[in-house]
Amino acid sequence: MKDEKSLFLNIVTLLILSFMAFYIYKVSIDTGSGIKITDNITPKMRVADKYLKKNVLDEKSTYAFGQTAEDTSANIVTSVVVDYRLFDTTLEVIVLFVTILGFGFVIPKDKRSIKKPSVILYRWAPILMVLMLIIGGYMFINGHLSPGGGFPAGAIISTSILIGVLSGRKTVKSKTLKVIEAIAGISIFIIGIVSFFIKGNFFQNFIVGDRIGDLFSGGLIPVFYGLIAFKVAAELSNIYFEFYEEC
């Protein structure tokens, strides 16, 4: 049984799992009485009906394109992430921070050297980095109008820094990244406290009256997404620097 490729073990596991999968599939597409998981006929039954109709706080507020509305953005997913569920998002950024902290604590501090990069990678790295930084910047600036947002933008920016690390070029110092991360993390909560003093609620959007669909709309949503993008980019870049320390 110690062998990884033991035939008997694999076949038994495959049989048990396929039986379980078949049973779960039958339950999930069941259309009998009771709670239906995938009810796509009556939209009123869906969770997001209130989010879509924009009446979570105020019963009468509705969407109107090109006019003022409740503090909102054209991308409804962004509205949910950065407006209605902002507590969720900030605590999730803190969870990411804690995992990176534990990563830096756990990983052994021996020297790992990278192979010398080829000429092609060394010459092409700056061009790729510039392109990826442009796309990342576009993503978090346009996060409230188009698909994308802070988290993918942070991942793209940190990947461009990874290319710099792999090609052996000097891009940013590890200390600078920590300063950026600290500033972005603190300013998220400072804006929250400021909105508590202006509006009376923590993280309430205090820039209202924008037109839906403009580049500068949504009040605080682009600001928060930019801060989140910088924080995620700095955290993820720290992983790469920890992996290739002293190269």
Next chain:
Amino acid sequence: MTKVFILSSLSLVFVGLYGVLTRKNIVKILIALNIIETGINMLLVAFGYIEGGLTPILQSDLSIANLDKMVDPVPQALVLTSIVIGLGTTAFALALAIRYKNTHNSNLITATDEEG
């Protein structure tokens, strides 16, 4: 269409479960856990799908008239956060795997038995 989504995401989950149950290599187990995570994310997005659904982005007056036909934005927002958390936990688990390799000189989870 919803059936296809549910079937594919369930099969991804169970492929990952199969890998976790039968493999002995830690890195392979971590890859299998990531496959499970991808399947669960797909399952959540599939629960919010409706037939012929539109993207939940307002583009014109026409899309405001069709708010009922948009797919559910809440599971998409939750999946967005879950992906980032998955990346952080995977990095942490890989660091633990490197430390395990340093102390036990092996990548297999049965290494302690061989050392005695």
